Amino acid sequence: MNTNQSYELAGMALLANAGHMLDQICEHFVEHAEVERTADLALLTSKLGTARIRLRDRKLLIDLAAPSETALQVARNSIAEHMFYFAKDEPLNLTWSHTAPLGELRNFHQAVVVGADNITPQMRRVRLSCADVAPFVDGDMHVRIVVPPKGRQPVWPGYRSDGRIAWPEGDDALLVRPYTIRAVDIERRELWIDVFQHPAAGVATPGGDFARDAQAGDLVALLGPGSGTVPKARSILMIGDESALPAIARIAAEVEAGTEIRAIIEVLDAAEEQKLPSAGQLDIRWLHRRSYRDDQAGRLLTEGKAAIETTDGSTFIWAACEKDDVRAIRSLLKQRGHDKKNMYVAWYWEA
Numbered sequence: 026m027n028t029n030q031s032y033e034l035a036g037m038a039l040l041a042n043a044g045h046m047l048d049q050i051c052e053h054f055v056e057h058a059e060v061e062r063t064a065d066l067a068l069l070t071s072k073l074g075t076a077r078i079r080l081r082d083r084k085l086l087i088d089l090a091a092p093s094e095t096a097l098q099v100a101r102n103s104i105a106e107h108m109f110y111f112a113k114d115e116p117l118n119l120t121w122s123h124t125a126p127l128g129e130l131r132n133f134h135q136a137v138v139v140g141a142d143n144i145t146p147q148m149r150r151v152r153l154s155c156a157d158v159a160p161f162v163d164g165d166m167h168v169r170i171v172v173p174p175k176g177r178q179p180v181w182p183g184y185r186s187d188g189r190i191a192w193p194e195g196d197d198a199l200l201v202r203p204y205t206i207r208a209v210d211i212e213r214r215e216l217w218i219d220v221f222q223h224p225a226a227g228v229a230t231p232g233g234d235f236a237r238d239a240q241a242g243d244l245v246a247l248l249g250p251g252s253g254t255v256p257k258a259r260s261i262l263m264i265g266d267e268s269a270l271p272a273i274a275r276i277a278a279e280v281e282a283g284t285e286i287r288a289i290i291e292v293l294d295a296a297e298e299q300k301l302p303s304a305g306q307l308d309i310r311w312l313h314r315r316s317y318r319d320d321q322a323g324r325l326l327t328e329g330k331a332a333i334e335t336t337d338g339s340t341f342i343w344a345a346c347e348k349d350d351v352r353a354i355r356s357l358l359k360q361r362g363h364d365k366k367n368m369y370v371a372w373y374w375e376a
Contacts, residue, residue: 031092032074032090032091032092032093032094032096032097033088033089033090033091033097034088034089034097034101034121034122034123035086035087035088035089035121035122036086036087036088036089036101036104036119036120036121036122036188037084037085037086037087037119037120038084038085038087038108038117038118038119039083039084039117039118039119040083040085040112040115040116040117040118041083041115041116042083042115043080043081043082043083043084043085044080046085046108046111046112047067047078047080047085049107049111050067050069050078050104050107050108050111051067053107053111054069054107055365056252056369056370056371057071057252058070058071058076059071059365059366060365064080065079065080065081066078066079066080072096073091073096073097073099073100073103074089074090074091074092074096074097074100075089075090075091076088076089076100076104077089077090087104089101089104095131095132098125098126098131098184099131099132099251101121101125101188102125102130102131102184102188102189102190103251104188105119105187105188105189106188106189106190109187109189119187119188120187121186121187121188124186125184125185125186125187125188126184129181129183130181130182130183130184130190130248132160132248132249132250132251133181133246133247133248134155134156134157134160134246134247134248135155135156135244135245135246136153136154136155136216136244136245136246136247137153137154137155137242137243137244137245138151138152138153138154138239138240138241138242138243138244138245139152139153139154139215139241140152140241141236141237141239141240143222144219144299145296145297145298145299146296146297147221147222147223147267147293147297148219148220148221148222148267148270148297148299149219149220149222149233149236149237150207150217150218150219150220151217151218151219151220151235151236151239152215152216152217153215153216153217153218153245153247154213154214154215155214155215155216155247156214157214158209158210158211158214158215158216160250161206161209161216161250162209162211164250164254165249165250165251165252165253165254166205166206166250166252166253166254166255166272166275167203167204167205167206167249167250167251167252167253167272168203168204168205168206168218168247168248168249168250168251169201169202169203169204169247169248169249170200170201170202170203170204170218170232170235170245170246170247170248171199171200171201171245171246171247171248172199172200172201172202172235172243172245173197173199173244173245174196174197174198174199177196177197179197179199179244179246180193180197180199181193181199181246182199200231200232200235201248202231202232202235204218204219204220204232204271205218205219205253205271205272205275206218206250206275207219207271207274207275208275208278216247218236218271219270219271219274220232220233220235220236221233221267221268221270222236222237223267252371253272253369253371255275255276255279255280256276256280256341256343256369257281258284258339258340258341258367259283259284259285259339260284260285260286260336260339260340260341261276261280261284261285261286261287261305261340261341261343262286262287262288262289262332262333262336262340262341262342262343263276263286263287263288263289263290263343263344264288264289264325264329264332264333264342264343264344264345264346264354265288265289265290265291265325265343265344265345265346265373266290266291266292266325266346266347267291267292267293267297268345268346268373268374269290269345269346269373270290270292270299272345273288273290273301273343274299274301276343277301277302277303277305277307278301278302278303280303280304280305281304281305282304282305283304283305283306284303284304284305284306285305285306285308286303286305286306286307286308287308287310287332288301288307288308288309288310289309289310289312289325289328289329289332290309290310290311290312291311291312291314291324291325291346292311292312292313292314293313293314293315294313294314294315294316295311295313298311310328312324312325312328323350325346325350326346326350326353326354329344329350329354330353330354330357333354333357333358333361338362338363338364338367339367340367341367341368341369342354342358342363342367342368342369342370343368343369343370344368344369344370344371345369345370345371345372345373346372346373346374347372347373347374347375347376348372348374348375348376349376350372351370351371351372352372354370355370358370
């Protein structure tokens, strides 16, 4: 954690159920920061700095401290976006001691599509050229890809006064989807993003459509990176489905030599399996959803929990899958008293 917190910002959120909002913030950010919680206070600590959130009647009083102006704005944006997401349709008034600066977002990188191809029948890799790939090396893996409308000059987003992102609307509306940087080619200044293709009748899949239609020369942007680092542990257990496979593959590729990795990965069938090069000692159990019997729904969760029961506190538990499954895994780890610093458990999609 950075000790030089020279940039500070105060905020206040007015809402009907401030206590419930604080609960939701703590539940979510426990996977992205060190969270200390008492009845009316939460302290979130990460490499961005600290967020001290106090409950006062129907208010949340927020104090942010960060080591840089960029980190401060990214932290403000993260808090603001999540608060409004958790509030849903409930009224929320969020103000800050200083309004967000106008202009281009921090951690915003323009990129150009180099090419795209299928690496399995349902996984398509989009290769991007970026002038500066340094922010994507040896750090957070997750980004939001920002895609402008075809045939239009892009209008990129800025900040709103409440700290949220002001996204263009109407004909200039952008497609925004979260993905994992699968790999970084420093010499070629390229990034790989693997996109799971899951077409279904009557279900919109804009992220998959982008990957399917991406052509060399298409202009996009990346917002981030943020969250999802490679675990530093001698033993790692990873549990996930196709949505987590790009992150699992990158972790396997970047762990230190000799790291013991056990992975349980659920995919449609054998054609969706991928080779996962690694300097670690990798043991993968592939689960094929297409072969399940009717009574085997939830098999990933069942086998994942069974695997967790065989570990001790020194094993890093990494799990990413459907929201309810993640909650069940998180509950099991809490019952076992597993150190929060030795786990990453996050939902990547919701049924």
